[in-house]
Amino acid sequence: MASFDNLPAVRGKLLLNEPLGPYTWFRVGGAADALFIPADAEDLADFLKVLDPAVPVTVLGVGSNVIVRDGGVEGVVIRLAGRTWAQVTAEGDTITAGAGALDSMVAKASAKAGIGGLEFYAGIPGTVGGALTMNAGCYGSETKDILISAWGLTRTGERVDYSLADFGYTYRHSVVPENEIIWIEATYRGAPADPLEVQAKIDEITSRREQTQPIREKTGGSTFKNPPGHSSWKLVDDAGWRGKLYQAPAPHGGGGAKFSELHSNFMINPGAATAADIEGLGDTVRADVLAKTGVQLDWEIKRIGRPG
Numbered sequence: 641m642a643s644f645d646n647l648p649a650v651r652g653k654l655l656l657n658e659p660l661g662p663y664t665w666f667r668v669g670g671a672a673d674a675l676f677i678p679a680d681a682e683d684l685a686d687f688l689k690v691l692d693p694a695v696p697v698t699v700l701g702v703g704s705n706v707i708v709r710d711g712g713v714e715g716v717v718i719r720l721a722g723r724t725w726a727q728v729t730a731e732g733d734t735i736t737a738g739a740g741a742l743d744s745m746v747a748k749a750s751a752k753a754g755i756g757g758l759e760f761y762a763g764i765p766g767t768v769g770g771a772l773t774m775n776a777g778c779y780g781s782e783t784k785d786i787l788i789s790a791w792g793l794t795r796t797g798e799r800v801d802y803s804l805a806d807f808g809y810t811y812r813h814s815v816v817p818e819n820e821i822i823w824i825e826a827t828y829r830g831a832p833a834d835p836l837e838v839q840a841k842i843d844e845i846t847s848r849r850e851q852t853q854p855i856r857e858k859t860g861g862s863t864f865k866n867p868p869g870h871s872s873w874k875l876v877d878d879a880g881w882r883g884k885l886y887q888a889p890a891p892h893g894g895g896g897a898k899f900s901e902l903h904s905n906f907m908i909n910p911g912a913a914t915a916a917d918i919e920g921l922g923d924t925v926r927a928d929v930l931a932k933t934g935v936q937l938d939w940e941i942k943r944i945g946r947p948g
Contacts, residue, residue: 648686651679660708660945663700663719665765666907667858668915669708670945672698672717680724681793681824688797688822691716697795698944699822701767702742705774705861705941710892710915710948718822720769730755733830734788739769739823743776746828747842756833758786759841763849765861769823773816774940775809779845784809790826795819812865812940854900858909863899863922864937872937873905875929885910886924892916892948899925907941919943 658675661667678684691697696715700706725740730753737746747762760781764771772790775783784804791801800821808815849855864872876882882904887896895912898921899905907918926937 648690650676650687651683653677658717660700660703660713660717664703664706664708664860665858666703666707666860666909666913666915666918668710668909668913668918670710670712670915670948672713672715674716675719676716677719677721684718684720684822684824685793685797685799688793688795693795697819697822699769699819700944701740701770704765704767705770707860707915707919707941707943709919709943709945711946713945720767720822720824733832735828735830736825737768737828738825739767739772739792741768742766743768743771744846747845750830751835751838751842754833754835754838755830756838756841757781757830758828759838759845762842763845765855768826772807772823772826773814773818774812775807775814776812779848782809782811786828786830788827788829790823792821792823792825794821818942852903854902854906854908857900857906858913859900859906860918860941862905862940863907864905864926865940867935867937870935871905873903875933875935875937876925877904879925879929879932881925881928886917886921888914888916888920893920897921914948915945916948 655675657671659671660669698713698717700717700719720740725738728737728741728745728749733755735750743761743764743766747758750758760779763778764776771783787804789803866872876899881899883901885896885898887893894914894917897913897917900908929937
């Protein structure tokens, strides 16, 4: 990897050869060459300005929708974690949130402020930064429906401001290349609403999610995007993969991974899976569904790092 010499004395945490499994919902994966948890935006900007340009930079949120491969991640992984990055404030009909804020906290803040339209964020298992990157959505609404603007830092530590139009959002996709911008903060707009009614909608979404998704398992959210005219869960189910254990070939396999019996578009680590088990399961199911139906399943979960 490129040199880490002559780095500034950061105020946050800079950890070398740090295992990333504990930072992800799947609880699998190798180590980051370096993991940086900046104290604030200024700390991050200063770090980026002097970081060797040859060092790759990868942003990791709460790890809810990512597979970190067993060989770990080259370069610096940046994680925006802690109270500084999770501030959520309301003013009028707008909500401003840090990139490290949980999407569910944005929804809760909107209820408290009497702002409707953001309730669906209660059903997204991630942070604001990830939602911006992938136009996250559920239950018929998407980030593009509520976002006004966002700002972040370039790889060289310079501030950039984006309006909604700059993202060029389509289904689970933005025209902004991943990791090109490290998002710092986003501003959303809803509409005035009765706080009790907003909270009731959030409670309904939360209850529905608890009943239909394996949220207490080691999972990673929705595995595949829904192909036009199809539901991914049904394609996986019809192909016979609900609850069926898959193990990667030796020496990369572990205890195996499977699609949840509760929701067959959610992969789970039943206990001792490797990243190779989980990613291998996804690729095997994609190939099987394509062979049986002619329908291509595209990954929604991000896969990062080096194979083991």
